Amino acid sequence: MSGNSAKVIPRDWQRWSSIEPSVLWPLGGGLTNQSYLIAAGGEKWVLRKNSTISDALDLNRSGEAAALRHADKAGLCAPIIYCDPGYQYLVTRYIKGRPWRVTGADDLKRLVEMLHRIHALPPINVYLDIRQKISRYWCSIDKRADFFSELQDLNHTIDSRIAAVQTPNSATCLCHNDLLSANLIAADSGRLYVIDWEYAAMGDPFYELAVIVEEYRLDKAQQELLIAEYLSRPLKTADWQRLAHWRAIYRYLSLLWYAVQWSTGAMREAHTREQIFRSIRELRNL
Numbered sequence: 319m320s321g322n323s324a325k326v327i328p329r330d331w332q333r334w335s336s337i338e339p340s341v342l343w344p345l346g347g348g349l350t351n352q353s354y355l356i357a358a359g360g361e362k363w364v365l366r367k368n369s370t371i372s373d374a375l376d377l378n379r380s381g382e383a384a385a386l387r388h389a390d391k392a393g394l395c396a397p398i399i400y401c402d403p404g405y406q407y408l409v410t411r412y413i414k415g416r417p418w419r420v421t422g423a424d425d426l427k428r429l430v431e432m433l434h435r436i437h438a439l440p441p442i443n444v445y446l447d448i449r450q451k452i453s454r455y456w457c458s459i460d461k462r463a464d465f466f467s468e469l470q471d472l473n474h475t476i477d478s479r480i481a482a483v484q485t486p487n488s489a490t491c492l493c494h495n496d497l498l499s500a501n502l503i504a505a506d507s508g509r510l511y512v513i514d515w516e517y518a519a520m521g522d523p524f525y526e527l528a529v530i531v532e533e534y535r536l537d538k539a540q541q542e543l544l545i546a547e548y549l550s551r552p553l554k555t556a557d558w559q560r561l562a563h564w565r566a567i568y569r570y571l572s573l574l575w576y577a578v579q580w581s582t583g584a585m586r587e588a589h590t591r592e593q594i595f596r597s598i599r600e601l602r603n604l
Contacts, residue, residue: 322341323339327340330402334399334409339356345364354367363399363411364396364409365408365409366409368407371578374457374582376455377517378444378516379516381444381518384443385492385518386515388439394432398411413511413513414505415505415511417499418499419499423543426547429530430548433548436492436494436512437491437493441491442519445490445521446520448567449477449480459577460581465594465598472570472573472601475566476570479563479566480567483563483567490522491521491523492518493520493526494512495517499533499534525564525568528567530544570601572597
């Protein structure tokens with residue numbers, strides 16, 4: 319095993335491979351974890367080393383493992399090779415392809431088809447508790463940060479939005495909660511795979527829709543197409559209001575996520591701080 323492979327490949331690799339794996343190269347694109355393309359014999363796999371600040375980011379690795387098992391059985395994710403019982407790493411089959419892009423109405427409809435399949439998966443015992451997640455993020459944010467007080471000023475506004483969407487009749491289902499373009503792989507075969515299930519939890523499907531609207535920067539017509547296709551009916555005023563609340567909540571969670579990354583030193587670059595202040599200004603104007 320090369321020096322680089324010896325540092326990267328887990329010591330208990332014999333649990334999932336009969337041949338000593340080697341590292342081909344690091345895979346970019348991950349903001350939280352570090353992934354590598356590895357090989358053993360004629361097989362290529364992806365080794366994901368989990369973030370050392372998983373707790374600070376409120377990542378439930380057991381919940382991810384449960385969601386992955388359901389998704390694997392349904393053929394929605396890269397097939398699992400091995401999930402470390404200690405949740406330090408994950409090995410999946412390598413899917414040759416490219417990050418998927420939304421370029422038109424047909425792509426949005428295909429995305430909705432994927433959402434329906436994800437949301438129909440069996441439940442897991444992990445729930446997206448927004449207030450709890452916010453509280454855990456705050457525990458890891460540096461009180462000495464120059465953005466701390468401005469960040470705190472947003473709490474009341476966001477809390478009222480959380481109250482507006484948390485009704486007794488809110489339906490929940492298993493959601494991926496991070497369906498960014500980088501987490502949707504269009505295989506060379508044409509098949510679509512969903513990766514990185516670390517934020518998966520039972521929750522309101524409108525949160526999932528809000529993530530998509532924000533991350534793909536959908537315009538009003540695209541938003542209407544996405545949600546009407548998902549609901550199989552025209553949108554009502556209440557649907558738009560619900561979406562607006564969840565979009566603001568998602569933006570706030572994303573802002574706290576960057577604040578945690580900055581506070582822990584994982585992303586201490588100047589552009590991270592600039593992103594935090596920019597996001598604070600945008601949330602004030604919602």
